[in-house]
Amino acid sequence: MAMYVIYESSSGYGLFEVHGLDEIGQNTEAVRTSVSDLSRFGRVVQLTAFHPFESALDALNQVNAVSEGVMTDELRSFLELNLPKVKEGKKPKFSLGLAEPKLGSHIFEATKIPCQSNEFVLELLRGVRQHFDRFIKDLKPGDLEKSQLGLAHSYSRAKVKFNVNRVDNMVIQAIFMLDTLDKDINSFAMRVREWYSWHFPELVKIVNDNYLYARVSKMIDDKSKLTEDHIPMLTEVLGDEDKAKEVIEAGKASMGSDLSPLDLINVQTFAQKVMDLADYRKKLYDYLVTKMSDIAPNLAALIGEMVGARLISHAGSLTNLAKCPSSTLQILGAEKALFRALKTRGNTPKYGLIFHSSFIGRASAKNKGRIARYLANKCSIASRIDCFADGATTAFGEKLREQVEERLEFYDKGVAPRKNVDVMKEVIENLKQEEEGKEPVDASVKKSKKKKAKGEEEEEVVAMEEDKSEKKKKKEKRKMETAEENEKSEKKKTKKSKAGGEEETDDGHSTKKKKKKSKSAE
Amino acid sequence: MTVEGVNPKAYPLADSQLSITILDLVQQATNYKQLKKGANEATKTLNRGISEFIVMAADTEPLEILLHLPLLAEDKVFEFLLIVSLSYESQLVVSLALASFTGFTWVSSSYDKKIRLYWLLDSSFEIVIVDNVPYVFVPSKQALGRACDVTRPVIACSVTSNEASQLKSQIQHLKDAIEKLLI
Numbered sequence: 001m002a003m004y005v006i007y008e009s010s011s012g013y014g015l016f017e018v019h020g021l022d023e024i025g026q027n028t029e030a031v032r033t034s035v036s037d038l039s040r041f042g043r044v045v046q047l048t049a050f051h052p053f054e055s056a057l058d059a060l061n062q063v064n065a066v067s068e069g070v071m072t073d074e075l076r077s078f079l080e081l082n083l084p085k086v087k088e089g090k091k092p093k094f095s096l097g098l099a100e101p102k103l104g105s106h107i108f109e110a111t112k113i114p115c116q117s118n119e120f121v122l123e124l125l126r127g128v129r130q131h132f133d134r135f136i137k138d139l140k141p142g143d144l145e146k147s148q149l150g151l152a153h154s155y156s157r158a159k160v161k162f163n164v165n166r167v168d169n170m171v172i173q174a175i176f177m178l179d180t181l182d183k184d185i186n187s188f189a190m191r192v193r194e195w196y197s198w199h200f201p202e203l204v205k206i207v208n209d210n211y212l213y214a215r216v217s218k219m220i221d222d223k224s225k226l227t228e229d230h231i232p233m234l235t236e237v238l239g240d241e242d243k244a245k246e247v248i249e250a251g252k253a254s255m256g257s258d259l260s261p262l263d264l265i266n267v268q269t270f271a272q273k274v275m276d277l278a279d280y281r282k283k284l285y286d287y288l289v290t291k292m293s294d295i296a297p298n299l300a301a302l303i304g305e306m307v308g309a310r311l312i313s314h315a316g317s318l319t320n321l322a323k324c325p326s327s328t329l330q331i332l333g334a335e336k337a338l339f340r341a342l343k344t345r346g347n348t349p350k351y352g353l354i355f356h357s358s359f360i361g362r363a364s365a366k367n368k369g370r371i372a373r374y375l376a377n378k379c380s381i382a383s384r385i386d387c388f389a390d391g392a393t394t395a396f397g398e399k400l401r402e403q404v405e406e407r408l409e410f411y412d413k414g415v416a417p418r419k420n421v422d423v424m425k426e427v428i429e430n431l432k433q434e435e436e437g438k439e440p441v442d443a444s445v446k447k448s449k450k451k452k453a454k455g456e457e458e459e460e461v462v463a464m465e466e467d468k469s470e471k472k473k474k475k476e477k478r479k480m481e482t483a484e485e486n487e488k489s490e491k492k493k494t495k496k497s498k499a500g501g502e503e504e505t506d507d508g509h510s511t512k513k514k515k516k517k518s519k520s521a522e
Numbered sequence: 523m524t525v526e527g528v529n530p531k532a533y534p535l536a537d538s539q540l541s542i543t544i545l546d547l548v549q550q551a552t553n554y555k556q557l558k559k560g561a562n563e564a565t566k567t568l569n570r571g572i573s574e575f576i577v578m579a580a581d582t583e584p585l586e587i588l589l590h591l592p593l594l595a596e597d598k599v600f601e602f603l604l605i606v607s608l609s610y611e612s613q614l615v616v617s618l619a620l621a622s623f624t625g626f627t628w629v630s631s632s633y634d635k636k637i638r639l640y641w642l643l644d645s646s647f648e649i650v651i652v653d654n655v656p657y658v659f660v661p662s663k664q665a666l667g668r669a670c671d672v673t674r675p676v677i678a679c680s681v682t683s684n685e686a687s688q689l690k691s692q693i694q695h696l697k698d699a700i701e702k703l704l705i
Contacts, residue, residue, distance in 0.1 A: 101701070322590045325562040325569075380562070381587050388531075388586035396584065421675070424583045 002094035007128045008066050010151040012052035015082050016045050035127030047135045049082040060154045069102025097121030172313040174288045181281045188274045199259045202250035211278050214271040226251035298382040301397025303357050310353050322387035330376035359404050367411045374407050399427045532580035532659040534703035541660045545669040551681045552671050559670050564680035568594040573680045574693050575656040579663030582677045595655040656700040
C-alpha cells in the first residue's frame, strides 16, 4: 500500500511519497534513528509535488484553515492534481498522512482520500521538517527562516485580535459601571444633603430618600419663598400631603443661613446632576437586564440578572463560567477567605457571590450551606445550557428555580422534591410543543441571530456541526425506515392473532350446535 | 426497540462494539479506584491534568450541560517555555528547544504532543506544548451508571492516571481507538 505525506510549511504545501519503510513491525525507535540521517531519509521519502503560496496573506489564510481543520480550495486542487485518482466504490490503494486529524477527516469527507495521523506519520513529518530546505532546490539560504518568522508573526497577530468573548464583555463592563455608579451616586447624594443643609437643615430629617431629597431641594430653591402654594408641587414629589405641610412649616422656622443666589445656583446644578446620574443608573440597569436575558437567559431566570452578571464578570466570560465545576462557582468571590482558611486550616467559606441570591437569605442558618451547594449546582447547569445551546429560552432556568424552591421546602417541611430527570424531561417536552406551534422560519431566524451573537469562530464550528448533523439525519432516516418495517411486521402479527381469535369463536359455535343435537336426540 | 435520534452534537459517538469495551474498562477503573463520576468531578480531573480520557452519555437531556468537557479536553496545556527578546541567538535557542522537545527530552511520548508557537506583542514568544485528552460519547447514560456501580444514571465520568496501574495498557489501547474515531 503506497503512502503519501503532506507537509504544510510556511512557504507552501509539500507532498512526499514514502516507500521502502514497512510500517508493520516497524517501531518508532528505529524510525526515529533513520529520520535523523539525511542520506537514509532521502532514499525513503521523496518530494512528489510542491505548491508555493502566492503571498504572505495567502499563507496566513491557508494556515488558519489548516489550524481549524478546514480544507481550502487550493489544497483540494493540489491533492487531486498530484495524488492518484480515487474511483467511486473501489478502495484506494494509498493513504495520506498528515499532522492534523480534523483536517484529515475533512479531506476524507470531501474527496474520499483515506487519511491517517498516527505516531509513524508524525515521525516522518518530523524528518521532513528537519530536512525540508534540502528537498526544495529553489529555496535560497535564509528564505525559509524569513517566511517562517513572517508567517508566525502574522498568524499570532490574527489570533490575538480575535475575541470570542466580545459579547460577554458588554455585560462585564455594564456590571462594573453599575457598581461604580452606585458608589458615586451615594457619595454625591450625601454631598447634596450636606451642602443644602447649610441653608435648610431641617429638610434632612423630613426627606430620607436621597433621590427625593435632590428633587425637593431643587424645587424649593430658596426656603424663604416657600408658601402654601407649594404644597401641591411638594405633594406630587413626596407622595404625602402631611410631609409637604411639614416641609412648609419647617421652612418658616428654619435656622439655616441664607445663601447668595450664586451659591444656590451651584447647589441646584449639583442636585440636577445627581438626579441625572440616578436616571442613567436606571437606564443602565434596564440595559443590563436586557443583555443578560439575551446572553444568559437561564442563569438570569434562576439567580437574577445582577448576581448572574457578577458571576460572569468574575469568571471572565460565560464560557469560563461554564467550564467551572460547581464547587468553584459556589465560592466565586470568596477567594481571600478560602485561601486564609486553607492556610490556617480553618473553616472554608460556604458561599461567595451567590450569597446575594434570595434563596440563601430565606434558608435557615443550618441549611445555608446545603442550599448554597444545591444552588451552585443549578447555576452550573444553567450557565452551560446558556453557553452551548442553540436557541435562547428561559424554560430551563425557571424549572431549575422551581427545583431550588422545592429544596427549600424539603429542608423546612420535609416535602419530597422532584428528580432531575423528571424536571428536564418536562422542560424538553414543553419546548417541543412550543416548537411545533411555531413556524420553522422563525426558528431559523432565531438561530441565525444567536450565531451572529456568538461570533465568527463559533459560526464555523456550528457550520461543521451542521454538516455532521446532515449525515446524522440521513442515518436517522434509515432508522425510521427500519422502524416502519418493524411496525409492518407487528401489524402482520396482530392480523394473525385476530385470525386465531376468529377460529376460536368458530369452535365455540360448533360445540354449542353439538350440544343442541345431543339434547334433541335424548 | 426503536432508537430515538441521537443529538448531532454528541461527537464522536462510539458504536456498540466500542461502547462495550469502554463500559468494561470503566467498570474495571471503578474497581481500581481510577474513576471519577459526574460532570463536575470530570471537570476537576481535566483542570488538574490527571485524566486519561472522558466518557459522556449521548442521551443526556439537555446535552449542553456536558459540552464544556470537550472544550476543556481539547486544549489542556502541558508545559510552556517563555523566551524573551527575539534575536539571532534566540532563533538558535528556539530551534534547539524545538528539537529537544520533539526528539530528546521526552523520548517516550514526544510524538503525542503538539507544539504551538505563540508570538507575544513585546517581541517575545512562548512555546506551549498541548496534549489532547480523548473524549467519547456512549449511547446510554443508564448503562454508564451501571458500569460505574451507581444506581442512578451517570452522564459523564473520567478515568484518571496511575502509572503503576494494571489498566495502563488497556487504557492506552482504548485512547488510540477513541482517537481513530476522529478521523
